[in-house]
Amino acid sequence: MTLDAARAGELDASEMRVTAETLRLQAEVALASGRVQLAENLERAAELAGLGDDELLAVYTALRPGRSTAEELERWAERLAEQNAPRNATFVREALVAYRERSLLADG
Amino acid sequence: MVESSKRFEARAGSELRRELLVEPWPELGLVAANGPADPSPELVVEDGVVTRLDGRAAVDFDVIDRFLVAHGLDLEVAEEAMALPDVRLARMLVDIDVPRAELVRLARGLTPAKLARVAGMLDPVELMMALKKLRARRDPGNQAHVTNLKESPALLAADAAEAARRGFDELETTVGVARYAPLNALALLVGSQTGRPGVMTQCAVEERRNLELAIRGLVTYAETLSVYGTEPVFADGDDTPWSKAFLGSAYASRGVKVRFTSGTGSEALMGFAQGHSMLYLEARCVSVVRAAGAQGVQNGSISCVALVLAVPGGTRAILAENVLAAWLDLEVASGNDAISSHSAIRKTAKLMGQFLPGTDFVTSGYSVMPRRDNTFGGGNYDADDIDEWLTIQRDWQVDGGIEPVAEDEVLRVRERAARAVQAVYAELGLPPVTDDEIEVATGGHSSADMPDRDRAADVEAADDLLARGVSALDVALALDRRGFVDVAEAVVGMLRQRIAADYLQTSAVIEPDGLVRSAVNDPNAYLGPGTGYRLEGERWELLQALPHVVDPRTLGSETGAAAAIVEHGAVAVRGDDPGEVVVALGPAFADGLRETINGLPHEAVLDAVLEGVRDAGGTPRLVRIRRAADVAFIAHDGAVLSGSGVALGLQSKGTAVIHRADLQPLDNLELFGMSPLYTLESYRAMGRNASGYALGQRVGPVPTELDNFARAKLIVRTTLLHAREAAAVVPNAPPVDVERLNP
Numbered sequence: 001m002t003l004d005a006a007r008a009g010e011l012d013a014s015e016m017r018v019t020a021e022t023l024r025l026q027a028e029v030a031l032a033s034g035r036v037q038l039a040e041n042l043e044r045a046a047e048l049a050g051l052g053d054d055e056l057l058a059v060y061t062a063l064r065p066g067r068s069t070a071e072e073l074e075r076w077a078e079r080l081a082e083q084n085a086p087r088n089a090t091f092v093r094e095a096l097v098a099y100r101e102r103s104l105l106a107d108g
Numbered sequence: 109m110v111e112s113s114k115r116f117e118a119r120a121g122s123e124l125r126r127e128l129l130v131e132p133w134p135e136l137g138l139v140a141a142n143g144p145a146d147p148s149p150e151l152v153v154e155d156g157v158v159t160r161l162d163g164r165a166a167v168d169f170d171v172i173d174r175f176l177v178a179h180g181l182d183l184e185v186a187e188e189a190m191a192l193p194d195v196r197l198a199r200m201l202v203d204i205d206v207p208r209a210e211l212v213r214l215a216r217g218l219t220p221a222k223l224a225r226v227a228g229m230l231d232p233v234e235l236m237m238a239l240k241k242l243r244a245r246r247d248p249g250n251q252a253h254v255t256n257l258k259e260s261p262a263l264l265a266a267d268a269a270e271a272a273r274r275g276f277d278e279l280e281t282t283v284g285v286a287r288y289a290p291l292n293a294l295a296l297l298v299g300s301q302t303g304r305p306g307v308m309t310q311c312a313v314e315e316r317r318n319l320e321l322a323i324r325g326l327v328t329y330a331e332t333l334s335v336y337g338t339e340p341v342f343a344d345g346d347d348t349p350w351s352k353a354f355l356g357s358a359y360a361s362r363g364v365k366v367r368f369t370s371g372t373g374s375e376a377l378m379g380f381a382q383g384h385s386m387l388y389l390e391a392r393c394v395s396v397v398r399a400a401g402a403q404g405v406q407n408g409s410i411s412c413v414a415l416v417l418a419v420p421g422g423t424r425a426i427l428a429e430n431v432l433a434a435w436l437d438l439e440v441a442s443g444n445d446a447i448s449s450h451s452a453i454r455k456t457a458k459l460m461g462q463f464l465p466g467t468d469f470v471t472s473g474y475s476v477m478p479r480r481d482n483t484f485g486g487g488n489y490d491a492d493d494i495d496e497w498l499t500i501q502r503d504w505q506v507d508g509g510i511e512p513v514a515e516d517e518v519l520r521v522r523e524r525a526a527r528a529v530q531a532v533y534a535e536l537g538l539p540p541v542t543d544d545e546i547e548v549a550t551g552g553h554s555s556a557d558m559p560d561r562d563r564a565a566d567v568e569a570a571d572d573l574l575a576r577g578v579s580a581l582d583v584a585l586a587l588d589r590r591g592f593v594d595v596a597e598a599v600v601g602m603l604r605q606r607i608a609a610d611y612l613q614t615s616a617v618i619e620p621d622g623l624v625r626s627a628v629n630d631p632n633a634y635l636g637p638g639t640g641y642r643l644e645g646e647r648w649e650l651l652q653a654l655p656h657v658v659d660p661r662t663l664g665s666e667t668g669a670a671a672a673i674v675e676h677g678a679v680a681v682r683g684d685d686p687g688e689v690v691v692a693l694g695p696a697f698a699d700g701l702r703e704t705i706n707g708l709p710h711e712a713v714l715d716a717v718l719e720g721v722r723d724a725g726g727t728p729r730l731v732r733i734r735r736a737a738d739v740a741f742i743a744h745d746g747a748v749l750s751g752s753g754v755a756l757g758l759q760s761k762g763t764a765v766i767h768r769a770d771l772q773p774l775d776n777l778e779l780f781g782m783s784p785l786y787t788l789e790s791y792r793a794m795g796r797n798a799s800g801y802a803l804g805q806r807v808g809p810v811p812t813e814l815d816n817f818a819r820a821k822l823i824v825r826t827t828l829l830h831a832r833e834a835a836a837v838v839p840n841a842p843p844v845d846v847e848r849l850n851p
Contacts, residue, residue, distance in 0.1 A: 002600065006585055007588065013324070013577070013582070016579070016580075016603050016606065017362060017606065018608075018609045022607065022608065023612075026609050033628050034212070034213070038402075038403055038614065039401070041400065041402070042401070044354075046361070047361075048361035056319070056358045056361070060315070060351060063348065065342075065346065065347065091350065095351075098348075101169075
């Protein structure tokens with residue numbers, strides 16, 4: 001990743017992003033310095049690295065208050081699990097339980 | 109009976125009194141800390157499950173409690189940490205022998221109520237001590253706001269470049285019109301990397317747009333993720349802890365550094381404080397931030413600061429919330445961005461809480477442009493205050509994250525950044541940036557000076573820029589083609605940073621050489637005097653060298669070669685003319701020094717005094733006193749030589765005394781100590797009065813004025829002038845007669 005490589009047309013803008021492996025390494029660094037939650041966040045991020053922007057924003061929107069029914073959140077969790085994002089799937093299911101208790105689901 | 113006071117009336121008209129102060133009203137959340145309805149700290153764990161938290165049973169846990177139980181509380185530490193008495197924890201916070209790591213470990217097991225109660229026990233100086241100790245990264249830093257009302261790209265780039273050159277680690281912009289986002293982000297990227305490679309930038313806009321800018325490499329960090337301390341306010345903000353935490357992970361997945369935002373007062377402002385104190389609710393916020401896995405937070409009331417300052421203890425509570433964030437091992441951008449008060453005194457008194465201990469970013473946005481151009485509604489400190497900020501850094505020997513830079517260097521980086529953005533606009537086919545825009549952006553004061561652009565064309569071009577998928581790589585190539593090779597390298601360097609993602613670690617900033625400094629590789633290890641970050645060495649040399657600081661050796665030394673004004677004669681003896689008035693000159697008067705502190709030439713002063721003496725009927729006689737520089741002794745030595753026993757003593761800086769031989773040296777007839785205020789007419793009047801005393805006439809004192817600022821303004825010059833007078837002293841030398849040459 002150098003200016004010379006850019007001049008030579010060897011770089012593609014779409015490839016200039018952090019990889020899941022790098023994010024996992026950063027999670028290890030965070031954990032080694034005692035930052036459990038930061039590490040967990042970076043692990044979730046690693047899982048999301050391969051997802052498209054629209055899908056990311058769709059999950060975010062689904063998690064906003066009153067947006068999703070329990071079934072919809074469960075479907076998102078399943079979809080995340082299918083895309084090698086088990087931590088995020090668990091995260092969405094946790095939200096589903098909390099939202100049900102606190103009337104934050106679309107269907108009350 | 110007097111019913112009103114003009115002094116009360118004057119105070120009521122002050123800037124300070126434009127703000128409303130209110131008594132606490134806990135039911136509305138209008139209480140800073142230790143609210144009567146704040147819960148007692150409580151954590152009950154049964155079979156590894158939290159069954160009670162801060163006054164609530166599990167069945168009543170709200171969405172925040174549930175999130176903290178799921179992600180925030182470390183139950184392995186909780187039993188030990190919660191068992192510690194509040195006062196024990198409070199003392200550990202300020203004990204230099206308890207290391208930061210131990211406090212951070214214990215905080216993992218503390219509930220929000222416990223955190224708030226412990227921080228609420230510290231007084232302001234203790235809070236500063238705690239903050240100094242708990243800051244995550246070793247070096248303090250600062251963040252700048254860069255915006256303008258016209259969204260002028262040349263001005264944004266120039267301001268970004270100046271901010272970067274002045275040492276800000278992060279720059280934040282936003283938009284007046286949402287569609288401008290890619291253009292403003294572009295101007296900031298180009299400007300920042302022109303000013304100093306490695307400076308991180310963000311553009312505060314709606315999340316989807318923000319993610320898109322990040323994916324294009326046009327921004328590197330975000331801090332728009334707000335959290336709140338009560339469930340209804342969280343929901344009114346259209347989020348939950350889960351949605352915000354997910355968004356944080358989404359940003360991280362694109363290599364974007366994320367800082368959350370919270371702050372006291374927001375819950376009261378939004379009407380659902382649920383009867384709790386501001387500090388307790390903020391303890392819940394920062395607990396959520398940490399549980400979400402964010403590396404940091406901007407807190408310290410932020411946009412609600414004026415509300416918190418309306419209640420008693422508001423300033424202290426804001427400092428306490430910064431301490432809580434640092435205690436939870438979070439990077440802290442500590443507010444001081446929104447205008448906290450109309451009063452400069454009050455505003456700066458509040459600032460000291462963060463400024464003196466130092467935080468990762470002392471302000472969440474120092475307005476590098478005049479505040480009228482700050483579209484964040486910020487500008488607590490702005491472009492016109494930079495000299496004040498730099499001076500306060502120099503006064504306290506404290507690093508507030510802003511460097512002094514000379515005017516020519518500022519102009520150089522501003523112009524270069526404006527030219528760089530002009531080049532990028534041309535290469536990318538955006539509406540042209542004119543040379544006129546560059547000139548005004550370089551040397552102008554605000555966007556009011558800037559030529560208007562075709563805004564419709566700009567927003568269309570912005571949409572097109574996104575549609576074409578233009579990325580930071582295209583920006584680098586555009587810069588390269590137009591000869592801005594170093595800026596192009598810096599932009600590519602930022603793309604490299606995004607791939608390496610080291611700046612996702614806590615409190616990360618990027619050095620000009622690309623090294624990421626964070627709490628991981630550069631942790632704060634303050635353990636009392638002699639440890640931690642200290643403003644010393646080269647950095648201290650840099651921060652004290654303000655452009656307008658002068659070398660005292662160069663002051664008032666330009667008179668050496670001037671033609672002589674007086675000629676010295678024989679050793680002086682006592683005169684016998686009863687009408688004689690001695691005018692006694694200090695050792696350097698009209699000789700080594702040639703003008704008063706007020707800039708009056710000594711020959712003119714001398715002639716005015718002589719004229720005054722003669723006008724009132726006396727006979728003036730000039731004498732040089734050599735043994736003393738003190739005006740009392742100059743005048744008294746003269747009086748002893750005077751046929752009338754009266755003398756006027758003149759010090760080189762212009763201070764004068766009328767003396768009489770029979771008085772004690774430190775007594776006098778009249779003292780003229782306000783030398784900066786005197787005119788030649790004043791000296792004529794002094795001469796007349798001296799004559800009057802000599803001839804035994806009735807004398808009214810010379811009217812004098814008082815300027816209490818004269819000392820602050822002139823004490824340095826006074827010291828230097830007096831040092832030169834004192835250097836001209838010849839110990840034990842007798843006075844000599846003096847003749848005025850060519851009057």
